[in-house]
Amino acid sequence: MSSYPGPAAPRTESIAETLRLLAYLAACIVLMAFDRHGGVMQRVHASLELVAQPVWKLAGLPGRIGVEMRNNAVSRSQLIQDNAELRNAVAVAGARMARLQAEQAENERLRNLLGASQRGRLDVQLAPILDIDLDPTHQRLVLDAGSNQGVHLGQVVIDGGGVLGQVIAVQPITSTVLLITDPDHAIPVEVVRTGIRLIVYGRGNRLVLGNIPRSADIKVGDRVQTSGLGGRFPAGFPVGTITKLKLDDSRAFLEADLAPAAQPDRGHEVLLLRTLPGGAR
Amino acid sequence: MMRRRTRLLQAASIAIALLLALLPLPDAVAPFRPFWMALVLAYWVLEHGDDTGLGFAFFIGLLLDVVQGSLLGEYALRLVVIAFLLDRFRSRLRFYPIWQQVLAIAALLVNDWIVTAIVHAFLGQPQHPWASLGAAAVGAVMWGPLHALLATLDRGRR
Numbered sequence: 001m002s003s004y005p006g007p008a009a010p011r012t013e014s015i016a017e018t019l020r021l022l023a024y025l026a027a028c029i030v031l032m033a034f035d036r037h038g039g040v041m042q043r044v045h046a047s048l049e050l051v052a053q054p055v056w057k058l059a060g061l062p063g064r065i066g067v068e069m070r071n072n073a074v075s076r077s078q079l080i081q082d083n084a085e086l087r088n089a090v091a092v093a094g095a096r097m098a099r100l101q102a103e104q105a106e107n108e109r110l111r112n113l114l115g116a117s118q119r120g121r122l123d124v125q126l127a128p129i130l131d132i133d134l135d136p137t138h139q140r141l142v143l144d145a146g147s148n149q150g151v152h153l154g155q156v157v158i159d160g161g162g163v164l165g166q167v168i169a170v171q172p173i174t175s176t177v178l179l180i181t182d183p184d185h186a187i188p189v190e191v192v193r194t195g196i197r198l199i200v201y202g203r204g205n206r207l208v209l210g211n212i213p214r215s216a217d218i219k220v221g222d223r224v225q226t227s228g229l230g231g232r233f234p235a236g237f238p239v240g241t242i243t244k245l246k247l248d249d250s251r252a253f254l255e256a257d258l259a260p261a262a263q264p265d266r267g268h269e270v271l272l273l274r275t276l277p278g279g280a281r
Numbered sequence: 282m283m284r285r286r287t288r289l290l291q292a293a294s295i296a297i298a299l300l301l302a303l304l305p306l307p308d309a310v311a312p313f314r315p316f317w318m319a320l321v322l323a324y325w326v327l328e329h330g331d332d333t334g335l336g337f338a339f340f341i342g343l344l345l346d347v348v349q350g351s352l353l354g355e356y357a358l359r360l361v362v363i364a365f366l367l368d369r370f371r372s373r374l375r376f377y378p379i380w381q382q383v384l385a386i387a388a389l390l391v392n393d394w395i396v397t398a399i400v401h402a403f404l405g406q407p408q409h410p411w412a413s414l415g416a417a418a419v420g421a422v423m424w425g426p427l428h429a430l431l432a433t434l435d436r437g438r439r
Contacts, residue, residue, distance in 0.1 A: 017335075017368065024339050024361045031354030036404060041353065048347045055348050059303035132303040133311060135351040137407045176350065183407050204407050 046169055053174050056132055056142055063131025067268060123274040124158075125150065130174060131268070139182035139202060141165065143270065146173045154232065156273040162238035162261030163187065163226060164270055177270070180239070181205055181260065189239050190227040191218055197227050200239055200258060207240050207258035214254055220245055224258060234273065287329070290434055294321045295341055299348055312412035315420035316390060318345055318356070319363050323386060323424070324431045326367040327375055338364035355400060359393055366392070379425055386424045390417035 034041035074082075127145040134140045145151050147170045155167040157177050165185065169176040180187055185202040189209070194217045201208050212218055222242045228235025240258035248255040298317040306314055318341060325333040342357030349356065366389060367374065374385055394414055401408050 014369075017365070020335050021361065021365045024335050025358060027339070028342075028354035028358035028361065031357070032352045032400070032404065035353040045347070045353055048353075052348045052350075055299060056303065059300050060305075063305050131305045133305050133314075134303070135349045136311065136413075137401065137409060138350060140350055 049169060049176075050171055053146075053171050056130055056174055057144075059132045060130040060142075060144065067131075124271040125274055126269050127151065127157075127175075127272050128269050137204075139165075139179040139185075139205065141177040141179060141270075143167075143175045143177060143272075144173075145272075146171045146175045148172050150274075151175045151272060156233055156237075158237060158271050158273065159262045159269075161263050162240070163233060164262040166232065167272070180262075181207055187233055187239065188227045188229040189224045192223045192225055194218065194222075197229065198224075200224065207260055209242065209256040209258055210248065210253070212245075212254040212256060214247075214252070216254070218242070218245065218254070218256070223261075287435060290431070291325060291329075291333075294324075294431060295344075297321075299345065302345065302349060312410055313415045313419050315416055315423050316393065317420075317423075318342075319360065319390065319393060320386070320420060320424060320427050321431075322360055322364060323367055323389070324428055326364050327371055328432070328435065330368055330371050333364075334368065335361050335364050352404065352406075355397075358400065359396055362396055363389060363393060379428075382428070383421050383424050387417055387421035390420045393417070 031041070035045055125145075127143045127149070130142040130144045132142055134142065141157075141164075143151070143157075151167060151170050153167055153170055157164045157166060163180060165177045165179040165182070167175050168178040178185055179202070180200065181202040181204065183202050183204060187200050188197065189200050190197045196212075196216050196218060198209050198212060201210055209224065220242050224239045224242065226233040226235055226237045226239060238261035240260045242256045243259045244257040245254055246256075247253075295318070298321045301317045302314075322333075322338055322341065325337070338360040339357050342360035343353065345351075345356040345360070346353050370385070374382060377385065391414065394409070394417055398408055
């Protein structure tokens with residue numbers, strides 16, 4: 001026996017404390033369960049996010065100041081060099097545009113001949129990214145634009161490379177984007193080369209193309225774009241490139257890893273699609 | 282009862298911990314971001330345990346959930362568990378030398394990592410990377426300076 005008396009027989013106070021712990025734990029578990037599955041709780045959560053807006057704004061401030069400072073610190077020679085490079089890029093892009101416009105005109109003529117409905121133009125809105133880190137197990141992005149700027153639920157978010165995600169929550173001055181790499185996200189796609197229709201799932205910070213038949217004509221390096229099925233994502237936007245093919249757990253199907261076409265960690269702005277070009281097919 | 286200035290310091294420390302949780306870090310460092318809110322909560326439970334209990338932990342946990350975009354209740358659960366354990370061993374922990382406190386905080390944060398893993402497994406959510414165990418070490422190391430800072434501010438105003 002040691003001289004230390006050890007914990008005394010449970011007093012009513014510590015029992016009460018334990019009971020209180022259990023009550024709080026139960027409350028947390030119920031909250032989580034409802035937040036994951038229930039509709040009401042999600043609406044409550046959405047309205048609570050209004051409170052989070054100013055905090056997000058404040059937390060995004062250092063990032064914005066950093067960008068400002070970098071912009072101010074860029075030297076003159078750097079600017080001159082950038083300018084020359086950009087001028088070249090514009091020239092090249094202009095030449096491409098001219099060709100594309102010719103193609104588009106021809107396309108429209110052919111469409112008219114076929115009597116098909118005209119496709120809408122690509123109408124986008126630029127939205128700055130609020131530079132903050134949310135829960136690392138979720139792949140989300142907060143935008144510095146909300147319903148006041150005309151953002152609405154379900155809008156498709158793209159960047160220069162390809163599809164980035166979709167808007168899942170809109171607050172007055174901010175909005176939340178679910179990235180295509182989030183485990184809760186799936187997007188209908190087709191392989192550009194062969195037209196096979198598949199679904200791309202998010203897996204944390206990578207993309208996986210699941211349930212590919214073993215007989216499918218698919219190989220590493222194939223590019224994958226949105227198929228427009230399901231109606232949420234318009235057709236023809238790049239999603240990624242296949243980097244690896246392997247058998248999945250059931251060994252009856254193939255599974256492919258995708259390198260995303262979009263670059264969420266690059267740049268400070270994204271594009272929101274206002275109208276769906278062509279909409280669902 | 283807590284003095285008004287202590288209450289102000291408490292609110293300020295919670296607000297700063299909230300911002301530190303959101304502050305963008307480079308990808309290489311991000312997994313090692315310490316759980317600031319747990320450390321701040323630990324200070325308040327150890328030093329002002331009569332006023333800050335499970336209810337307080339639950340409340341700031343919900344706040345963190347809303348701001349971090351996690352499921353409502355996840356951080357609340359983690360912080361309630363932390364507050365309960367600290368409160369249980371409060372009388373002993375308070376008189377430990379600082380290095381023993383650091384070890385205790387490390388154990389607490391590792392326990393928190395396990396609790397999180399269990400919660401995520403039940404909810405079918407992706408797990409934190411193993412590297413985030415390193416965050417527990419960083420957090421424990423931060424305990425010394427943080428405790429000293431808060432204690433100085435707390436006492437200096439008395």
